[in-house]
Amino acid sequence: MKSGGGGGGGGGGGGVICSLSIGLVSAVFGASITVVFLLGYFSHKPINGVLASFYTPSQPQFNIPIVELLAHTRPPDHESRAHLLSSEFSSKFKPAGTRRAGNKLEQGLARARAAILKAASGTSPSIIIKNNDILSPAIYRNPTAFYQSYKEMERRFKVYVYQEGELPIVHDGPCKDIYSSEGRFIHEMEHGNNRFKTSNAQAAHVYFMPFSVTWMVKYLYKPNTYNVTPLKEFVSDYVKLISTKHPFWNRTQGADHFMLTCHDWGPKASQGNAILYNTSIRVLCNANSSEGFDPTKDVSLPEIHLYGGIVNPKLISPPPSNISRPDLAFFAGGIHGPIRPILLKHWRGKDTDLHVYEYLPKDQDYYDAMLRSKFCLCPSGYEVASPRIVEAIYAECIPVILSDHYVLPFSDVLRWEAFSIQVDVSEIPRLKEILVAVSEDEYLRLKEGLRAVRRHFILNQPVKRFDMFHMILHSVWLRRLNLKVG
Ligand SMILES: *[C@@H]1O[C@H](CO)[C@@H](O)[C@H](O)[C@H]1NC(C)=O
Numbered sequence: 001m002k003s004g005g006g007g008g009g010g011g012g013g014g015g016v017i018c019s020l021s022i023g024l025v026s027a028v029f030g031a032s033i034t035v036v037f038l039l040g041y042f043s044h045k046p047i048n049g050v051l052a053s054f055y056t057p058s059q060p061q062f063n064i065p066i067v068e069l070l071a072h073t074r075p076p077d078h079e080s081r082a083h084l085l086s087s088e089f090s091s092k093f094k095p096a097g098t099r100r101a102g103n104k105l106e107q108g109l110a111r112a113r114a115a116i117l118k119a120a121s122g123t124s125p126s127i128i129i130k131n132n133d134i135l136s137p138a139i140y141r142n143p144t145a146f147y148q149s150y151k152e153m154e155r156r157f158k159v160y161v162y163q164e165g166e167l168p169i170v171h172d173g174p175c176k177d178i179y180s181s182e183g184r185f186i187h188e189m190e191h192g193n194n195r196f197k198t199s200n201a202q203a204a205h206v207y208f209m210p211f212s213v214t215w216m217v218k219y220l221y222k223p224n225t226y227n228v229t230p231l232k233e234f235v236s237d238y239v240k241l242i243s244t245k246h247p248f249w250n251r252t253q254g255a256d257h258f259m260l261t262c263h264d265w266g267p268k269a270s271q272g273n274a275i276l277y278n279t280s281i282r283v284l285c286n287a288n289s290s291e292g293f294d295p296t297k298d299v300s301l302p303e304i305h306l307y308g309g310i311v312n313p314k315l316i317s318p319p320p321s322n323i324s325r326p327d328l329a330f331f332a333g334g335i336h337g338p339i340r341p342i343l344l345k346h347w348r349g350k351d352t353d354l355h356v357y358e359y360l361p362k363d364q365d366y367y368d369a370m371l372r373s374k375f376c377l378c379p380s381g382y383e384v385a386s387p388r389i390v391e392a393i394y395a396e397c398i399p400v401i402l403s404d405h406y407v408l409p410f411s412d413v414l415r416w417e418a419f420s421i422q423v424d425v426s427e428i429p430r431l432k433e434i435l436v437a438v439s440e441d442e443y444l445r446l447k448e449g450l451r452a453v454r455r456h457f458i459l460n461q462p463v464k465r466f467d468m469f470h471m472i473l474h475s476v477w478l479r480r481l482n483l484k485v486g
């Protein structure tokens with residue numbers, strides 16, 4: 001568990017309400033559900049030819065698992081989602097028949113898919129300026145497809161939030177400390193004034209189950225027992241409740257339903273219902289692809305550490321771009337999980353250019369150190385995600401991702417290689433050599449990428465277009481687009 005999560009606590013937010021919150025072709029499976037692999041429409045196109053020089057010539061590929069929406073058709077029993085919806089499974093889907101609302105929804109989605117595919121095949125401009133939107137194409141896998149998809153989402157996407165369940169575990173979540181992204185999203189869906197929420201369940205594309213795994217840990221878990229059964233039972237009961245009271249779950253076997261949590265134990269809690277685990281969209285910070293996280297249906301949620309519920313003032317606005325960065329690299333943090341011991345063993349106190357600490361010296365400030373460094377080392381801890389990645393983005397300190405099996409947030413649309421560096425865990429001994437080899441031009445390109453991507457990692461109240469709330473929803477929207485119901 002995370003430091004901020006505290007044993008058996010979770011978030012330490014203590015039920016505090018977030019401050020402002022008051023207020024294609026397709027493969028057919030069975031009768032009524034189809035998985036549409038639009039994938040690839042974000043397929044990668046080198047934008048300006050610099051890609052190959054991405055950190056060392058011998059390793060030009062960014063090898064963190066990246067989901068793409070694929071343009072081509074896939075045979076029915078191909079891998080991934082198609083697999084999950086194999087014939088014996090999908091035979092349980094109830095035909096949605098001629099529900100008119102459903103058909104209308106599906107027709108809208110079909111139009112959205114067509115528009116996105118059309119945009120995807122267009123040529124990439126050097127910059128997108130439309131209406132008041134300015135997008136920097138270099139950071140997107142397919143900028144025109146992303147922009148079209150985003151607009152289609154704004155135009156059409158409707159989310160129904162289940163009313164079932166009671167406070168404190170449902171309809172609330174932590175808005176402080178390490179699991180803030182969970183509470184902030186739940187609060188926005190419950191109380192926000194966004195255009196996506198609908199109270200007409202028939203008109204929804206997706207169904208949100210607004211329970212908080214962090215609050216389950218706080219209220220149901222017995223400290224030091226490592227027994228997650230009460231969490232699983234809660235999830236199991238919740239699915240039972242909504243699937244009995246409403247027709248929606250059974251219609252798609254939960255495929256158009258989603259849950260969201262930043263807690264380390266989110267994946268475990270989701271095991272409380274095998275169909276939820278296998279089929280629903282799970283939006284998780286703990287996006288470990290070797291622990292059941294399936295990027296074709298699950299969504300990787302950024303982890304953001306909000307001490308006291310706010311971003312540290314030093315990181316609120318981008319630092320001047322000409323600020324000098326005397327330090328090559330920085331890391332300070334506990335020796336948790338499989339990767340940090342390797343990093344600390346090789347670099348703690350070993351080199352004056354790499355500032356690697358377990359405990360930051362008392363006379364230093366954590367965020368000042370980030371702002372003083374060109375590269376911020378972001379190793380996984382107990383789980384794959386780290387709030388350092390988002391802090392590094394805010395500080396415009398190039399994130400150096402040291403992870404195995406981490407599916408990076410929004411990697412279905414973002415080119416992480418445009419604003420971060422990945423170093424294989426086995427290359428940690430060569431870390432300095434690798435960072436020193438990044439040319440000044442390459443460094444400036446990455447920094448520009450960071451400046452452009454920042455907006456996608458910001459939590460606003462009220463929400464703003466293209467911010468983190470919208471990017472999370474966009475990830476859910478893409479997964480829903482890959483599904484045809486009815
Ligand atoms: C959904 O299916 C379950 C299990 O088959 C059943 O118990 C439940 O009543 C069904 N829900 C509805 C609304 O029909």
Ligand SMILES: *[C@@H]1O[C@H](CO)[C@@H](O)[C@H](O)[C@H]1NC(C)=O
Nearest residue numbers: 089273274275276277278279
């Ligand atoms: C979920 O997936 C696992 C692994 O593929 C499988 O063993 C299990 O039977 C599935 N459960 C359901 C309810 O589909």
Ligand SMILES: *[C@@H]1O[C@H](CO)[C@@H](O)[C@H](O)[C@H]1NC(C)=O
Nearest residue numbers: 319320321322323324325326
């Ligand atoms: C950085 O830029 C600002 C404004 O353009 C200027 O006032 C300042 O002197 C510059 N600082 C350095 C260290 O060059």
Ligand SMILES: *[C@@H]1O[C@H](CO)[C@@H](O)[C@H](O)[C@H]1NC(C)=O
Nearest residue numbers: 288290291338380382383384
């Ligand atoms: C990811 O999952 C694998 C397989 O369970 C595990 O060995 C690894 O430690 C996990 N990574 C982290 C950072 O927890």
